[in-house]
Amino acid sequence: MGEGNVQDNKQLAVTLYKPWVLEYETPTTLRFVQIDYHTPQDSKGDRNQSDSTSDKSTSTKDGEEPLSKESSTTTIIEEDDVVFLRSLDPKEWKKQDHYKVLGLHHLRFKATEADIKKAYRRKVLKHHPDKRKAMGEEVRDDDDYFTCITKAWETLGDKTKRRSYDSVDPHFDDTIPSNNDYNKNNFYEVFNEAFDMNAQWSEKTPVPKLGGANATREEVDRFYTFWYNFESWREYSYLDEEEKEKGQDRDERKWIEKQNKAARAKLKKEEMVRIRNLIDLAYSIDPRINKFKLEDKEKKLAMKKAKQDAARQRQEEEERLVKEKEEKERAAKEMAEAEEKAKQQALKAEREAQKRVLKKERKNLRDLCKKNNYYSLNQEETVKNMTNLEKICEALDASQLANFSKELLSSGREAFLKAVEEMERRIQEERKSQMEMAGLKQSSSSSVSNTSSGSGSKKGSDYWPPDHVQMLIKAVNMFPAGTSQRWEVVANFLNQHCSNGTPNTKTIRTAKEVLAKAKELKDSDFSKSQLKEVANQKAYDNFEKDKKGAIGQIDATVSERFETVAEQQGLPKPWTAEEQQLLEQALKTYNSSTPERWDRIAECIPSRTKKECMKRYKELCEMVKAKKAAQAAATTNNKK
Structure with missing residues (x-):
């Protein structure tokens, strides 16, 4: 309200529906005055009395309730920024501060619905166009700031609209603290x-x-x-x-x-x-998060250390148990060795004692015979009896020699001659038995050879001569895997090119026999090592023998040989499955870090020497390498 709208700059009182009076003090300040029902309002003295009472009353702020009617005349002074309200543009109501329009800028989002309602009612009492017109103020209906108050009430009085406005409250600080x-x-x-x-x-x-x-x-x-x-x-x-x-x-x-x-x-x-x-x-x-992380890290390190300590203790316990076990085994071994040594020493001492007794008995017998001129009648018989005496000393043991000495003391020459005859008879019997055994062996070997030579009409044979083995290796290389009916083709090739060396006889090999022999050669790898090397070494000799013929034949008696075919050709004895298994187990038991490894491996295979074990190991390594190379080549061919 401007100052020119008030007559003589005096206070203007407007009677409202309630016992309140709106008084005008300054161009920008209004106040509410509550009057008493029983006090006349027209007299000047009452007005002065009301003014004095209002000066003593307590002023209220925005959002506070007026005092009760029972109290005396009370004045509530509310500062209202009329200049701010007049500065608002009703057309730009959406950009205004609704809280400030209603006088709740100090509460803002904390204001309750009751606070907003009371503030709006007070604004209506103060700034309603009808009331302002009654006071003589000029009000334009199309451009009045009361529209801004109405819009503020419509926005803040509705929960949804108020939440929408609070979301973009210009007084809210969206910035966040910096990391300094x-x-x-x-x-x-x-x-x-x-x-x-x-x-x-x-x-x-x-x-x-x-x-x-x-x-x-x-x-x-x-x-x-x-x-x-x-x-x-x-x-x-x-x-x-x-x-x-x-x-x-x-x-x-x-x-x-x-x-x-x-x-x-x-x-x-x-x-x-x-x-x-x-x-x-x-x-x-957050310092607490850093503290918690540090605690977790220390706890984790403690758990890790405890786990490591437990693992170390467990390992030490296992090592201790292993050491105790080894110590017990060593003690047991030492005890067994000591017992065996004592036993061997006892046996040795016993043998030495027996030797001494035997030597003593022989000496006594020789002395007795020498004393009696060897119980001979002439010089020739003396030499013969001396020879027989040595044979008797070698043939009889200590107790027999003692008994024989007693017989000589009692019977003399007769006992000596009787002992010589008995010794000659025994020697003859032993020779005869040996000759019989030799004859039986010779007859059995000849029968076996006759049987093998006469089996030419029979299909197949368990015996494979070296040339047949070489021919089988050649045929397997000529007809590789993938050949149609491969093993029948290999068998026909062998039957066409192999013979027994005797006329009118021929060994017929079946596909089954050829396949079995090929598997045997593959498992033992015998054909790829010694047999092939020997065949290559003798290739030139065989060539000369075939081309030039034999120079001559030398008749000789047939000698009996008990060596195998491989031994007759200068080849080492092939490894059996049992020997191969023992070698593999020994290789697993004694690794490369074991001292004197090959000596221990050779001890596990009684029928083989250290050199043979090492040679077989090299052969196995070459076999594995060759097999891997063949598999790689086959894979490459398949990809192509």
Whole structure:
């Protein structure tokens, strides 16, 4: 209200429906005065009395209730920024501060519905156009600031519209603390304020507090879990550039709604990023989190150390048990060796004693015979009896020699001659038995050879001569895997090119026999080692023998030989399956770090020497390498 609208700058009283009086003091200040029902308002003295009473009364602020009617005349003074209200543009009502318009700028989002309602009613009592017209103020209906008050009430009086306006409250600080030394040193003061400010957007209540340095781990975890799953009700429909209702048709309204939703979603995303940055920054510099991490690290290191200590103790216990076991085994072995040594020494001593007794008996017998001139009648008989005496000494043991000496003492020459005859008879019997055994062996070997030579008409044979083996190796290389009916072809090749060396006889090999022999050669690898090398060495000799013929034949008696075919050709004895198994087990038992490894391996195979074991190991290595190379070549061929 301007100063020119008041007559003589005097106070103007307007009677309202309630016992309140609106008085004009200055061009920018109004006040409410509550009057008594029983006090006349027309007299000047009563007005002065009311003024004096109002000076003594307590003034009220925005949002406070007036005093009760029972009290005497009371004056409530409310400062109202009329200049601010007059400066508002009704057409730009959306940009105004609604809280400030209603006089609630000091409360803002904390204002209750009752506070907003009371503030609006007071604004209506003060600034309603009818009341201002009654006071003589000029009011334009199309451009009056009371429209701004009405819009403020429509916005803040509706929960949905108020939430939309609060979401974009210009007085809210959207900035978050920075990562500097001050904020780190004053973490709890700075971030408590930041989180308390942003807690107003939470859908869930109550919102946990940041707490202080003495907060427990559970409280800190609950706080950060809540904020990392923060749900904000903040939305930005108040900032829509265009209202959907202004659209001319449905399509235009849909387009406006689509644009508004996109803008809201973008602002909502930026808001959630801001909240997340605030949480991440707080979590990264929170001294309690660093303390908890350090505690967890120390706990983890302690657990790791305890586990390592337990593992070390377990290993030491195992080593101790192994050492005790080895010590017991060593002690047992030493005891067994000592017992065996003692036993051997006892046997040796016994043998030495027997030797001494035998030597003594022989000496006594020789002395007795020498004393009696060897019980001979002439010189020739003496030499013969001396020879027979030595034979008797070699043939008889100590007890027999003692008995024989007693017989000589009692019977003399007769006992000596009888002993010589008995010895000659025994020698003849032994010779005869040996000759019979030799004859039996010779006859059995000849029968075997006759049987093998006469089996030419029989299909197949268990015996494979070296030339047949060489021919089999050649045929297997000529007809590789993949040949149609491979083993029948190999068998036909052998039957065409192999013979027994005697006319009118021929060994017929079947596919089954050829396959079995090939598998045997593959398992033992005999054909690829010694047999092939010997055949190559004798190749030139065989060539000369075939071309030039034999120079001559030398008749000789047939001698009996008990060597195998491989031994007759100068080849080493092939390894049996049992020997191969023993060698593999010994190689596993004694690794390369074992001292005197090959000596121990040779001890595990009684029928083989150290050199043979080493040679067989090299052959096995070459076999494995050759097999891998063949497999690689086959794989390459298949890919091609």
